[in-house]
Amino acid sequence: MLAARLHQYDPEMRGPDFLVLEQVPDPAIQEPDDVLVRIDGAGVCRTDLHIIEGLWRERSGVVLPYILGHENAGYVEAVGSAVRSVRPGDPVIVHPLITDGLCPACRRGDDMHCEHSQFPGISRDGGFAEYLLTKERSVVRLPDNLQPRAVAPHADAGLTAYHAAKRAARRLAPGQTAVIIGFGGLGHIAFQVLRLLSPVRIIVVDRSDVALGLARELGAEHTVKAGDDDPVEHVRALTDGHGAEVVLDFVGEGEAIAQGLAMTRRAGAYFVIGYGGTVQIPAIELIAEEKAIIGNLVGTYSELLELITLAAEGKIQLTVSYYPLEQVNLALRDLLAGRVKGRAVLVPGKSG
Known part of the structure; x- marks a missing residue:
């Protein structure tokens, strides 16, 4: 063969x-x-x-x-x-x-x-x-x-996105916000699953015009282009300065990790799905803000x-x-x- x-x-x-x-x-x-x-x-x-x-x-x-x-x-x-x-x-x-x-x-x-x-x-x-x-x-x-x-x-891709979005939905209530970083093969599936399982506002962050175009095709109301502006400030502006209750990071390398953690509000959860980089955060920040970092495998x-x-x-x-x-x-x-x-x-x- x-x-x-x-x-x-x-x-x-x-x-x-x-x-x-x-x-x-x-x-x-x-x-x-x-x-x-x-x-x-x-x-x-x-x-x-x-x-x-x-x-x-x-x-x-x-x-x-x-x-x-x-x-x-x-x-x-x-x-x-x-x-x-x-x-x-x-x-x-x-x-x-x-x-x-x-x-x-x-x-x-x-x-x-x-x-x-x-x-x-x-x-x-x-x-x-x-x-x-x-x-x-x-x-x-x-x-x-x-x-x-x-x-x-x-x-x-679908299974990993479904697993992460299903876990994230359990932490979300109506009126809250979730951020999806990376709207590629996994992100565009997670977006659809999250909309099915949880009535929350979803913000999509990506540096690709193709990916952001797909997000809008699928019904995303809030898209942020990473690289041109600070996506953290955009997310905070859309959440009254607090950040999102859940951030799903399908990139996991480069600036995405630091930005994902910064977008996560107090008592929120940062889900790591993409990988290639290193998650670094002062222990006092985890304690003072009670942020959760959650890994996801298939x-x-x-x-x-x-x-x-x-x-x-x-x-x-x-x-x-x-x-x-x-x-x-x-x-x-x-x-x-x-x-x-x-x-x-x-x-x-x-x-x-």
Whole structure:
């Protein structure tokens, strides 16, 4: 099969080709609970850029070269002898983690913290290819009105955004304010989820005109362009000088972290979803203002089911830009340059 593999890290992201397209052996069913998925679409994520930079080098434990891609959806090609929930031909989306179902975290339904998890695209071969080998516990059969490639980013971008927005909604009351920093692949999904779950005012902050245009298309009433003016002052002006009760930071690097913390009002919560930078705050500020800093990691299998239900009902719209698998490096460069509207999705030739 054709696959896009990482052969060496590129800390400066100079490229021009980050991944190598090459023929590799097709994966095959090996264990009774295996599921082989023919990829119809694989989302391109900023985490893929961080992997190429080497940010995951110590955490992933992979040996180069290997296949990236952790937002995967497609059609079941083959199943192991014990698989009962799906069969060949079924459209599926793949939860990004392979979990054992037996550890305490899995037993609690907190499967994203499985003690023995594997992460295709990060800790083993992923879906920037024509086929992906996963497990029955990781696949969700899609409703017939959803095409796999159209919802592939929900496997991580959508799921992560849903998980964060759902947690944030529990802290919000009518009349309060939430800020979304970064209106890319995750931010535009979180915006829609937050509007569904919580009747609050939402302020969108981004430095990209394309992203802010998408925010207005989706109904955002308050947009702030970072870089031209001080977004902190804009947020404070819209909140009588207090700041927002919740700030969801989908950037997590550069000026976004300091600005996100400064936008967060007393007793508010700063949610860290994007990453790449370092959160620094004096301990006295956390104490005196009782701010909470909350990390977010993907989402559970159950939350993926909930998100797909909303998508099938037309309540969550996913903006997608398609690229042939052969143009994987173009997709990565476009993402790096901020030229992708919504989410980039790779489509293998055999999946047409």
